[in-house]
Each structure stands twice: as C-alpha cells, then as structure tokens.
Amino acid sequence: xxxxKTFDPKSAEDHWFQxxxxxGYFKAxxxxxxxxFSIVIPPPNVTGxxxxxxALNSTIHDVIVRMRRMQGYNTLWLPxxxxxxxxxxxxVEREIAKDGKTRHDLGREKFVDRVWQWRETYGGKILxxxxxxxxxxxxxxxxxxxxxxxxxxVTRVFVMLYREGLIERDYRLINWCPRCETALSDLExxxxxxxxxxxxxxxxxxxxxxxxxxxxxxxxxxxxxxxVAVHPEDDRFRAIVGKTVRLPLMDRDIPIVADAAVDxxxxxxxxxxxxxxxxxxxxxxxRHNLAQISVMDTRGRMSAEAGTYAGLTREDxxxxxxxxxxxxxxxxxxxxxQHAVGAxxxxxxxxxPMLSYQWFMRVNKPGPDGKSLAGEAIAAVEQGATTFHPxxxxxxxxxxxxxxxxxxxxxxxxxxxxxPAYWCERCEDSPPIVAEERPHSCPKCGGGDLRxxxxxxxxxxxxxxxxxxxxxxxxxxxxxxxxxxxSLLITxxxxxxxxxxxxxxxxxxxxRGESGDLKDRVPFRDVFITPLVRDQYGKKMTKSRGNVVxxxxxxxxxxxxxxxxxxxxxxxxGRDLVLSEERLTASRAFxxxxxxxARFVLMNxxxxxxxxxxxxxxxxxxxxxxxxxxxxxxxxxxTAAIDGYEFNTAALTVYQFIWHEFCDWxxxxxxxxxxxxxxxxxxxxxxxxxxxxxxxRILHPFMPFISEEIWQALRPYLSEPDLSDHLAVAKFxxxxxxxxxxxxxxxxxxxxxxxxxAVNSLRSLVGYHPGQRATATLRFAAGDGDRGFETWKxxxxxxxxxxxxxxxxxxxxxxxxxVFAPLGWGEVGVEAPEGFDFEKARTVLTRKxxxxxxxxxxxxxxxxxxxxxxxxxAETVAEIAxxxxxxxxxxxxxxxxxxxxx
RNA sequence: GGGCGGUUAGCUCAGCGGUAGAGCAUCGGCCUUACAAGCCGGGGGUCGCAGGUUCGAAAACUGCACCGCCCACCA
Numbered sequence: 001x002x003x004x005k006t007f008d009p010k011s012a013e014d015h016w017f018q019x020x021x022x023x024g025y026f027k028a029x030x031x032x033x034x035x036x037f038s039i040v041i042p043p044p045n046v047t048g049x050x051x052x053x054x055a056l057n058s059t060i061h062d063v064i065v066r067m068r069r070m071q072g073y074n075t076l077w078l079p080x081x082x083x084x085x086x087x088x089x090x091x092v093e094r095e096i097a098k099d100g101k102t103r104h105d106l107g108r109e110k111f112v113d114r115v116w117q118w119r120e121t122y123g124g125k126i127l128x129x130x131x132x133x134x135x136x137x138x139x140x141x142x143x144x145x146x147x148x149x150x151x152x153x154v155t156r157v158f159v160m161l162y163r164e165g166l167i168e169r170d171y172r173l174i175n176w177c178p179r180c181e182t183a184l185s186d187l188e189x190x191x192x193x194x195x196x197x198x199x200x201x202x203x204x205x206x207x208x209x210x211x212x213x214x215x216x217x218x219x220x221x222x223x224x225x226x227x228v229a230v231h232p233e234d235d236r237f238r239a240i241v242g243k244t245v246r247l248p249l250m251d252r253d254i255p256i257v258a259d260a261a262v263d264x265x266x267x268x269x270x271x272x273x274x275x276x277x278x279x280x281x282x283x284x285x286x287r288h289n290l291a292q293i294s295v296m297d298t299r300g301r302m303s304a305e306a307g308t309y310a311g312l313t314r315e316d317x318x319x320x321x322x323x324x325x326x327x328x329x330x331x332x333x334x335x336x337x338q339h340a341v342g343a344x345x346x347x348x349x350x351x352x353p354m355l356s357y358q359w360f361m362r363v364n365k366p367g368p369d370g371k372s373l374a375g376e377a378i379a380a381v382e383q384g385a386t387t388f389h390p391x392x393x394x395x396x397x398x399x400x401x402x403x404x405x406x407x408x409x410x411x412x413x414x415x416x417x418x419x420p421a422y423w424c425e426r427c428e429d430s431p432p433i434v435a436e437e438r439p440h441s442c443p444k445c446g447g448g449d450l451r452x453x454x455x456x457x458x459x460x461x462x463x464x465x466x467x468x469x470x471x472x473x474x475x476x477x478x479x480x481x482x483x484x485x486x487s488l489l490i491t492x493x494x495x496x497x498x499x500x501x502x503x504x505x506x507x508x509x510x511x512r513g514e515s516g517d518l519k520d521r522v523p524f525r526d527v528f529i530t531p532l533v534r535d536q537y538g539k540k541m542t543k544s545r546g547n548v549v550x551x552x553x554x555x556x557x558x559x560x561x562x563x564x565x566x567x568x569x570x571x572x573x574g575r576d577l578v579l580s581e582e583r584l585t586a587s588r589a590f591x592x593x594x595x596x597x598a599r600f601v602l603m604n605x606x607x608x609x610x611x612x613x614x615x616x617x618x619x620x621x622x623x624x625x626x627x628x629x630x631x632x633x634x635x636x637x638x639t640a641a642i643d644g645y646e647f648n649t650a651a652l653t654v655y656q657f658i659w660h661e662f663c664d665w666x667x668x669x670x671x672x673x674x675x676x677x678x679x680x681x682x683x684x685x686x687x688x689x690x691x692x693x694x695x696x697r698i699l700h701p702f703m704p705f706i707s708e709e710i711w712q713a714l715r716p717y718l719s720e721p722d723l724s725d726h727l728a729v730a731k732f733x734x735x736x737x738x739x740x741x742x743x744x745x746x747x748x749x750x751x752x753x754x755x756x757x758a759v760n761s762l763r764s765l766v767g768y769h770p771g772q773r774a775t776a777t778l779r780f781a782a783g784d785g786d787r788g789f790e791t792w793k794x795x796x797x798x799x800x801x802x803x804x805x806x807x808x809x810x811x812x813x814x815x816x817x818x819v820f821a822p823l824g825w826g827e828v829g830v831e832a833p834e835g836f837d838f839e840k841a842r843t844v845l846t847r848k849x850x851x852x853x854x855x856x857x858x859x860x861x862x863x864x865x866x867x868x869x870x871x872x873x874a875e876t877v878a879e880i881a882x883x884x885x886x887x888x889x890x891x892x893x894x895x896x897x898x899x900x901x902x
Numbered sequence: 903g904g905g906c907g908g909u910u911a912g913c914u915c916a917g918c919g920g921u922a923g924a925g926c927a928u929c930g931g932c933c934u935u936a937c938a939a940g941c942c943g944g945g946g947g948u949c950g951c952a953g954g955u956u957c958g959a960a961a962a963c964u965g966c967a968c969c970g971c972c973c974a975c976c977a
Contacts, residue, residue: 006939191974198977216977229977263976271977280975340975353975392906396972399905403973493972532971569925570914575907576970578914582926589939600936648916652924667936757943764943770932801934801942855921862920867957876920876958883921 009559028076030482037068038483045084046123055551070732080143085459153469176354177344178300200332215267232258377504385519416456464502467523468511561703562587569651611719629741752792759800762830
C-alpha cells in the first residue's frame with residue numbers, strides 16, 4: 001500500500017471515526033473482565049457550541065481514555081448534556097421574543113414543550129462537534145440531565161434528603177434576580193465593585209430629644225427599615241439605646257438597638273437596619289426579633305409596603321427618596337463610595353436580596369452519625385479518597401467547603417426538574433407532601449385537589465448526581481457496580497464549587513448506600529483541573545473581546561490531529577494555556593514529518609515479505625538496537641507522563657523520539673543497509689516496521705487519525721501474534737524487560753552522535769556545502785581507548801559526509817590544514833578546503849576556550865573551597881574533581897588547536 | 903480584607919539544590935530522490951528585586967514589587 005504524497009486530514013478524520021464507531025470500539029461493557037477505567041464527561045450545556053475550553057478538555061479526556069483502552073482497561077467514557085435550566089430557558093425566551101411573546105403568553109406547559117422542541121432541533125449540537133475532535137466516547141450511552149432515568153434519580157435524592165431533614169422549605173432572605181424572576185444561589189451572584197454614594201440621613205428621635213445620623217449606600221431601602229443599630233460599647237450612643245426614632249418618610253417608630261456586628265469606625269457608627277433587603281440586617285434582625293418588611297416585588301418594583309412610592313422602580317425610588325429627604329432637610333451629606341454590587345451571573349441584572357419561601361439543602365446539618373454532607377465531602381479529600389491535580393486546588397475546595405452555607409436549590413423557572421412536593425388546596429397551612437409519585441389524595445383531609453410545587457431545582461442539583469445517575473442509580477445496576485467510583489474527573493477550575501463540590505456531597509451520600517469506605521463512595525478518585533485557554537496575547541477568550549478562536553475553524557485549517565497535539569503539548573499543570581497559530585503550524589509540520597517518514601518506510605518495504613520476519617536482537621546492528629532502546633525509553637516516559645497527568649511532557653516525549661531520534665538518526669542510518677540488501681536490509685526493515693508500529697501506538701492517543709491511517713498501511717508487515725484490526729484498539733506498548741543496548745554501547749552511540757555533530761559543525765565552519773565530502777580525523781583522550789570506534793565510525797561518516805575518518809594516535813602531531821574541535825573525550829578534526837581563512841577558526845576556538853576557562857575557574861574555586869570538600873558528599877566531590885580534569889584536558893586541547901592554527 | 907497562581911532566551915513555556923533547556927521566531931549555508939510543512943550549522947538569558955540559609959540557590963526560606971485569578975454582607 002502506498003501513501004499519497006501528502007496527508008489529507010479531512011478524509012482520514014471522517015473515514016476512521018465512522019469506522020471506529022461502526023466497529024463499536026468505544027462501547028463499554030460492564031461484563032468485560034479486566035481493570036476498569038471510567039470517566040463521565042462534564043456535560044456541556046445543551047445550548048452550547050464547541051469552544052476551545054471544550055476542545056482542550058475533550059482532548060485531555062481522549063488522550064487518557066485512548067491510552068487506557070489500548071492498555072486493556074475496561075474503559076468507559078460516558079457522554080451527555082446538561083439541560084442548563086436558566087441558560088436554556090433564556091435562549092428560548094429570546095427566541096419567542098422575536099414574535100413579540102413572553103413565556104407567560106404561552107403558559108407553562110406550552111413553553112416547556114417549546115424548550116423540548118428547541119432541544120430536539122438545536123440542542124446537543126456540541127456533541128456532534130465533539131465527534132469531529134475524535135472523542136472516543138461510548139456514544140450509545142449518551143445521557144441528558146432531564147431524561148427519564150436521571151429525573152428519577154433527582155426525585156429520589158430530593159425525597160430522601162427531605163425525609164432526613166436535609167432539605168427544608170423556609171422563609172429566608174435570598175438572592176433574587178428581578179429580571180429572571182427567580183432565586184439564585186450565592187454562587188450565581190457576581191460581586192463587582194461599583195462607584196456609588198454614602199448618603200448620610202438624619203433619623204429624629206421619637207421623643208424629640210435630637211436625632212441620629214446613619215450612613216447608607218441604599219437610601220431606598222429606608223422604606224423597609226425596622227431599626228437603627230449601634231455598637232454596644234459606643235459611648236456616643238449609649239444613652240439612646242432602647243429609645244426609638246421616627247423613620248423618615250414613613251412616619252413609623254423604630255427602635256435603636258445595640259449589636260456588636262456594627263462597626264464603630266464606619267460612617268457615623270450608626271446603621272439603619274432593613275432585614276427585608278440586606279443579609280447582615282436580616283441576621284441582626286433575627287437576633288433582635290425585628291420585623292421583616294419587603295418593600296419590593298418580584299420584578300424589583302416598589303410594593304405596596306413602600307407606601308406612596310409603590311410602583312416605582314428601585315432606581316426611580318432611590319432618586320425620589322433622596323429628593324424627599326433633601327427637601328425635608330434630613331439629608332446631612334453625600335459622599336462618593338465604592339462598594340460591591342451583586343449581579344445575576346446570567347443576565348448581569350443587579351440582584352435584590354428578597355424575602356421568600358425557598359427550598360434549602362442543609363449541607364452542614366449533622367445526621368444521626370454526626371456527619372454532614374459538607375463534612376464528609378471535606379473528609380474525603382483530606383483522607384485522599386479523592387485527589388486533585390494540581391494539588392493546590394484542594395485548598396480552593398477546602399476553603400469553600402468549610403464556609404459553605406445552606407444551598408438554595410429552588411428556582412422560579414419553568415425549565416428543569418419540578419420539585420416533588422404537593423400541596424393540598426383545601427388544607428391551609430399544612431406542610432407539603434413530598435413524594436416520588438404524585439399522591440392521589442391529601443392524607444390529612446382526603447381531598448384529591450393537590451397542586452405540585454411550582455418551583456424547579458437548580459440545574460446543578462441534577463448535575464451533582466451525574467456520576468451515578470448516568471450509571472443507572474437508584475437501581476443497583478451492573479454498570480454502577482463496575483464503573484462507580486469513576487476513575488477521573490477532568491474539568492475547569494471555574495466549576496469546582498458549582499459542580500465538583502456538589503458531586504462529592506451527593507456521590508458520597510447516595511451512590512453506594514451510606515456505609516463503606518469513603519474511597520468507594522466518592523464519585524471519582526482523581527480530579528484533573530484543566531488550564532484556562534488564552535489567546536496569543538495571553539488574554540482570556542471572550543465574545544466581547546472578539547478573540548475567540550473557533551476550534552472547528554482551526555481543525556479545518558490545521559487538521560484535528562494538529563489541534564489535539566497542540567493542546568496536549570500546552571497543557572501544563574497549574575498554568576494557563578496560551579494558544580498561537582505558530583504552535584498549530586508546528587504541530588501540523590510534525591504530522592507532515594510523520595507522514596513522510598511513513599512514506600520512506602513503505603517505499604523501502606516494496607517487495608518485502610508480509611509480514612516481515614522478526615530478527616533476533618543479537619543479529620541487529622548497533623543502530624538497530626540503539627533505536628529500539630530509545631523507543632523503550634520513550635514508551636516508558638510517555639506512559640509515566642500520562643499517568644501523572646503531565647500531558648506536555650508526554651507530547652514532547654513523543655515528538656522528540658519521532659523527530660529527533662527516529663527520523664534524524666535512525667532513518668538516516670538505515671539508508672545504507674536498506675540499499676545494500678541482504679541480512680542488513682532485512683534487519684533494518686524489521687526494525688523500521690517494529691519501531692514505527694510502536695511509535696504510532698504511543699502517538700495514537702494524541703493524533704488518532706494520522707496514526708490510524710499510517711498504521712493501516714503498515715499493518716500487513718506486522719507480525720504480532722494477536723494483531724488488532726485497528727490501531728484504536730491495538731495494545732499500548734510496554735518497554736522490553738531488558739534494554740537491547742548495553743551501557744558501553746549506549747556510550748558508543750552517544751559518542752557517535754557527538755562526533756557527528758562536531759564534524760558537521762566544523763564542516764559548516766570551514767565552509768563545506770552539504771553535498772561536499774570531507775575527510776576527518778579524531779583522537780581519543782589518553783587512557784580512554786577507542787571504545788568501539790569501529791562500530792560507529794560508519795554512522796558518523798555517513799551522517800557527517802566524510803570519505804575518510806582516520807584516528808590519530810596519542811602522540812601524533814595534528815596534521816596541517818585540519819581544524820579541530822574538542823570533545824569531552826577527545827577531539828575531532830576536519831580538513832579545511834583550499835583558501836580557508838584559519839583566522840575564522842581561531843576566533844571560534846578562542847571563544848570556546850574562554851568558555852572552558854570560565855567553567856574551569858568556577859569549578860576549581862568550588863573544589864578549593866575547604867567547606868565544599870568537608871561538607872559535600874564524597875560522590876559529588878569526586879564528580880567535581882573529574883569534571884576539573886575533563887575541563888583541563890579540553891583546555892589543553894583547545895590551546896594546542898589554537899596554537900597550531902597560528 | 904483574606905487566599906491562590908505566575909514572573910527563566912524576542913514569544914510560549916519546561917527545569918525546581920550541583921557546568922542554564924525545548925518549540926517557535928531570528929541569522930548563515932543547502933532543493934543531499936521520505937519530508938523546503940525539510941536538512942545542517944550559529945547567535946541569543948547577570949533565571950522580577952532584596953535579604954538571609956547552604957560548601958553551593960534559577961530552584962528551598964523571608965520580605966518586596968508587578969501581572970492574573972478566586973473568595974469575602976463593613977452599612
């Protein structure tokens with residue numbers, strides 16, 4: 001089989017991916033024996049389109065999944081999407097807005113139908129894009145957080161938590177988005193510093209004996225004030241604590257209370273208290289039994305409680321309140337003041353703390369065993385049942401977990417899992433019935449008029465169950481037994497709180513029942529936190545910056561393999577990733593290099609037997625055994641690097657081996673034996689094919705398409721006892737038990753490489769063109785012997801374009817017209833052509849001499865330091881002594897070489 | 903206000919206690935029949951600053967500066 005002149009990524013990608021799927025290579029079967037490697041995809045939003053973050057995340061997934069599959073693991077990579085409650089609802093709302101409609105025009109049922117319709121048509125596009133990347137998911141297991149099975153898991157978990165008292169409904173102050181008209185969790189609020197003012201407002205004492213001035217950033221909330229608070233040890237106010245003030249504009253008397261939470265230094269030391277619209281005030285209000293007044297409605301307009309201000313927006317109300325205070329002479333002064341304003345993370349509208357009934361998950365509430373959801377999730381990481389990579393992310397996880405508040409899980413949306421709580425329309429004030437199935441009648445009054453709670457759950461509630469709900473929970477399925485806990489979670493740091501932390505809590509609690517070791521209950525053993533992808537200027541990619549790189553676009557331009565390789569190569573633990581076209585170009589060049597190497601090999605296999613008969617190690621040449629040895633090193637290093645999530649190291653190792661060892665040296669060295677025919681040719685053919693095969697196997701996780709394409713061409717020549725049909729399921733190599741190269745042979749090859757490079761360097765210095773032949777000589781340092789010179793002489797001659805390579809005896813004079821260069825173990829010389837200016841050589845050698853002298857001086861200085869010899873270990877001291885000898889020898893050689901030139 | 907990460911060649915980054923590395927870019931020479939998306943060779947860094955620890959620090963410690971990020975209810 002012959003390969004075309006250039007590699008065509010597009011056709012290879014389509015062809016092989018389809019074939020892998022058709023063959024069912026990515027399907028996982030729990031009944032299969034062997035060690036298990038399982039991983040669930042972080043489900044992208046159904047609304048999503050593939051961006052570079054996904055491309056990176058999926059590349060990393062696929063690299064490790066493909067390696068594990070090839071290593072013989074029972075491998076599962078489970079794909080799916082998230083219904084993404086608020087995000088998806090917003091998308092569809094925007095769509096119907098084009099027809100001038102709101103969701104309220106459609107009504108709940110029709111609107112939800114519409115969202116499902118949208119999802120059928122446009123949703124999940126992202127999963128198709130993932131296929132283009134080569135993602136080797138088990139596509140037959142695709143799940144959706146709102147599908148039937150997962151919804152059942154959601155309901156079950158909710159009911160179980162409710163019955164344990166870990167979910168409760170309560171009237172509290174929560175974050176409210178007046179535009180989305182829903183509650184938000186603390187995490188869904190972005191705090192941004194914004195310029196504002198501090199308004200100083202005078203509150204007259206009710207008894208007319210004066211006034212107290214408070215400072216506030218939100219004057220409009222004055223309408224809901226139910227107290228003024230001061231610090232209990234503030235002498236300025238001691239006398240008036242317990243009195244009441246007349247609340248301006250509202251003409252209500254409210255008390256002055258003392259509370260240690262008040263900062264004496266801030267503002268006037270007195271603060272107005274609005275429990276209905278401020279979290280601090282809410283807490284303080286509870287301590288002092290203050291009334292809670294909500295002066296706004298769900299859309300952020302002033303409510304009837306705001307009296308004459310009812311109906312105004314928050315903003316208009318503020319202006320009116322300030323004006324009115326001013327006209328009544330109650331506004332002392334206005335100071336500019338920076339303060340944090342909370343914004344809805346979805347729509348950027350300023351959130352409003354609102355009093356309302358919501359459902360909360362009591363993450364810190366201890367159970368009968370004294371353990372809380374958060375506590376267990378913390379313990380699991382502390383005990384190493386789950387480990388983060390890089391490790392420092394554990395600090396982030398801990399610091400959040402340890403300060404975790406109750407999680408507000410209800411949303412006033414329509415798209416999501418409806419809360420399984422039912423209200424009897426007849427029994428007023430009776431608690432809801434929480435059950436998996438809709439009850440037929442009210443257990444209290446027997447009436448059948450039951451209404452399900454209108455709220456849906458936070459979208460992260462169902463995502464939190466993902467690692468086990470997708471495996472069949474609550475049923476005790478074989479999948480669940482086999483694949484849970486999953487081996488690894490790969491995700492971005494931005495959802496450690498939203499998702500990772502919640503999966504930990506849910507997984508530990510439910511996936512495996514309540515007993516057992518934490519390490520069997522956690523949702524994943526390892527967490528790999530991916531870097532953030534930045535543009536070539538190191539900026540975060542955002543739509544507003546317009547610097548978003550579309551992965552599909554660069555896949556079209558550079559080939560999917562090149563994109564994958566680039567991303568893997570840039571994935572350094574604990575650091576952001578900067579993508580540039582130069583990198584992509586380099587990776588494409590790498591693919592091209594591999595392609596051409598394959599063409600060379602196949603060209604030289606013409607007429608060779610299929611399969612190629614193996615040749616025993618002892619019958620191989622030094623170069624043959626050297627490349628086999630290097631291959632083993634590469635295999636070992638790549639495996640270790642991927643095992644340790646060092647994807648950059650892994651990619652670099654493959655790159656180095658293929659390009660700079662296999663192509664630069666081995667291919668060049670085997671050209672002669674290939675041409676010569678006979679046993680040498682047979683051996684070279686065998687080693688070429690064998691190395692290429694192994695090389696493609698370690699390349700495959702990074703560049704699945706080109707590797708499969710080449711491997712298919714090579715396959716007829718392979719003589720494996722259990723040869724797979726395709727590389728995607730071929731065995732990942734393991735290094736040979738014994739190094740095919742002895743230590744002295746390895747040393748000989750290193751000398752060969754050094755000598756060849758020195759010859760080439762000299763050739764360049766004296767001005768030979770690559771085509772021109774030269775004669776060379778070399779001399780080994782005294783007492784060093786020639787150490788197998790004859791075994792590698794031919795290689796150096798071939799790659800150094802040398803016609804005669806004669807050794808020089810220890811005592812022999814250097815021949816005239818030959819320019820020498822020192823090596824660590826001797827010197828190499830190349831004869832200069834006619835008319836060469838030896839002055840040039842002297843300049844180069846002199847510079848080198850200075851360098852050597854510098855090193856020498858430093859080392860001697862170190863060696864003569866009495867402290868060094870006294871305190872450093874003997875081995876190091878001996879090493880330095882040796883180094884000094886080497887450097888001295890080099891210095892002597894250089895001096896001789898320079899002197900001879902003069 | 904707390905915390906985390908970063909600062910090494912023009913760029914992007916490895917190295918993390920014993921002579922400063924890679925890729926790309928750059929310069930010189932080559933179309934040497936696998937590959938010009940290539941080959942051979944060269945230049946380029948007082949490893950952010952300061953201090954201490956050590957025989958020895960780019961690396962470990964302390965402080966500082968700058969960049970980036972996360973968390974936080976001072977009204």
